């Protein structure tokens with residue numbers, strides 16, 4: 004799959020571990036995130052991910068900031084984006100099964116790197132259930 008990823012200064016090490024996992028699984032990754040711990044503004048690094056997903060240039064997106072909130076607020080402004088803030092694996096599963104989320108947002112300062120990698124793997128491996136959830140997802144963009 005094609006996956007775009009973006010992060011601010013809270014997430015370079017998380018991004019690195021996630022990208023290694025994705026490449027090992029054969030995914031094509033576009034990195035829009037900073038690779039430095041120097042302070043930056045998360046909207047600049049999240050918006051390109053949202054545009055890729057919105058325009059169909061990426062199948063899924065991954066965004067990372069300290070709390071996961073600022074960058075998820077940013078990407079959710081783009082049409083067709085459904086970004087989910089995930090802090091445990093079970094939430095990542097539900098974000099796909101119930102919400103058909105197409106971007107996962109990770110709070111780097113409140114989860115570990117192994118947990119973040121596991122959440123992304125789970126997110127990408129979980130299918131949307133459709134049915135009653137499709138009706139609700141359709142209403143999000145009204």
Ligand SMILES: O=C[C@H](O)[C@H](O)[C@H](O)COP(=O)(O)O
Nearest residue numbers: 013068069070071072073074
């Ligand atoms: O929602 C925003 C993110 O958590 C940012 O990563 C955070 O605000 C950055 O904070 P600071 O500038 O204090 O590193």
